[in-house]
Amino acid sequence: MASKTTSHRILLDRIKDTRVRDEIVSRNNNPKIACRREFRREPTNQRVHFALHDAKGGRIAWGTAVLVDYSPNGALLGHIMFEDGFWPDHEFTVSFKITGGRYEGVYVYGEPLRFATSRANLALRFDGLYVKL
Numbered sequence: 843m844a845s846k847t848t849s850h851r852i853l854l855d856r857i858k859d860t861r862v863r864d865e866i867v868s869r870n871n872n873p874k875i876a877c878r879r880e881f882r883r884e885p886t887n888q889r890v891h892f893a894l895h896d897a898k899g900g901r902i903a904w905g906t907a908v909l910v911d912y913s914p915n916g917a918l919l920g921h922i923m924f925e926d927g928f929w930p931d932h933e934f935t936v937s938f939k940i941t942g943g944r945y946e947g948v949y950v951y952g953e954p955l956r957f958a959t960s961r962a963n964l965a966l967r968f969d970g971l972y973v974k975l
Contacts, residue, residue, distance in 0.1 A: 883911040892938035903927025920963040936966050
């Protein structure tokens with residue numbers, strides 16, 4: 843039986859030989875950067891107030907978190923602490939408001955991409971950015 847390291851390398855080699863890789867390379871002239879992010883993440887350490895909303899737009903949970911990083915397409919919230927409610931067991935959307943620093947007053951609305959209750963973090967894709975003037 844092969845070791846885990848060997849099996850992992852074999853699996854990676856098989857993935858490299860798939861049609862998916864060929865599609866990515868065909869869309870990008872430089873295959874070395876074909877799998878990189880479209881936009882770079884900008885690290886930050888901003889405190890935010892967030893809310894989780896149900897399909898009808900009602901607020902089902904809220905609290906505070908730290909904006910770990912962001913890009914034009916999305917963000918990562920960490921150190922999530924709920925003031926009321928908890929992770930829903932159905933579809934939800936996310937909004938948050940930056941409460942200090944140079945981006946104070948920016949509101950964000952988006953869809954969750956992944957969340958981990960064990961690490962209290964949430965990645966989301968932006969639907970919209972709004973600035974209160």
